[in-house]
Amino acid sequence: DQQVKQNSPSLSVQEGRISILNCDYTNSMFDYFLWYKKYPAEGPTFLISISSIKDKNEDGRFTVFLNKSAKHLSLHIVPSQPGDSAVYFCAAIWRTSGTYKYIFGTGTRLKVLA
Amino acid sequence: EPEVTQTPSHQVTQMGQEVILRCVPISNHLYFYWYRQILGQKVEFLVSFYNNEISEKSEIFDDQFSVERPDGSNFTLKIRSTKLEDSAMYFCASAKRGVEETQYFGPGTRLLVL
Numbered sequence: 151d152q153q154v155k156q157n158s159p160s161l162s163v164q165e166g167r168i169s170i171l172n173c174d175y176t177n178s179m180f181d182y183f184l185w186y187k188k189y190p191a192e193g194p195t196f197l198i199s200i201s202s203i204k205d206k207n208e209d210g211r212f213t214v215f216l217n218k219s220a221k222h223l224s225l226h227i228v229p230s231q232p233g234d235s236a237v238y239f240c241a242a243i244w245r246t247s248g249t250y251k252y253i254f255g256t257g258t259r260l261k262v263l264a
Numbered sequence: 265e266p267e268v269t270q271t272p273s274h275q276v277t278q279m280g281q282e283v284i285l286r287c288v289p290i291s292n293h294l295y296f297y298w299y300r301q302i303l304g305q306k307v308e309f310l311v312s313f314y315n316n317e318i319s320e321k322s323e324i325f326d327d328q329f330s331v332e333r334p335d336g337s338n339f340t341l342k343i344r345s346t347k348l349e350d351s352a353m354y355f356c357a358s359a360k361r362g363v364e365e366t367q368y369f370g371p372g373t374r375l376l377v378l
Contacts, residue, residue, distance in 0.1 A: 186307075193268070193355045193369030194307065239307060251322075252309040 156255040169227040173240035182243040230262045266290040268370035285341045287356030297357040
């Protein structure tokens with residue numbers, strides 16, 4: 151089973167507060183996780199990634215946390231800005247037999263309120 | 265800043281017709297990808313391409329699909345005989361190095377099969 155789930159289809163947060171986007175996965179063999187942001191009528195934009203051997207990666211306002219025992223991934227955005235309003239996708243990469251599988255979640259729509 | 269471009273932005277075709285979706289990746293990138301997103305659903309990986317050959321493809325990428333890098337700059341996705349269920353947004357992406365490297369996405373081509 152290679153599912154990647156984003157159980158919250160939408161999230162609203164006040165400007166300046168923390169946005170926490172969650173992602174759960176079922177395959178403990180995933181090697182790498184990524185977060186993408188997507189605005190309407192545009193392609194996804196890579197935000198941040200984390201290897202399965204780490205539990206945290208930080209880049210500016212974005213921090214990704216990986217809890218392998220819970221098979222849970224989260225993206226924290228602090229402070230949230232109105233321009234962060236977009237759909238956020240988590241994705242997981244699974245290497246097997248020299249090739250890889252690339253699985254996306256269904257997305258969470260974040261709305262940052264001014 | 266270099267970007268991935270895709271043409272056309274919209275394509276309407278009759279079922280059974282062939283379509284070719286075009287992409288111009290970022291010039292010094294070596295890895296190329298196609299994804300699709302059916303309306304309201306998650307982004308799905310179709311195929312990756314490196315060193316003039318397919319390196320990975322998903323179950324979606326059946327014999328009706330093919331990719332080509334005909335002239336060293338364009339990267340095309342051909343659907344030989346379109347079906348209604350091929351209606352989706354198709355995204356091209358490119359990366360400098362392997363799968364963990366940041367992928368840069370194009371704006372997408374919206375394909376509508378009637």
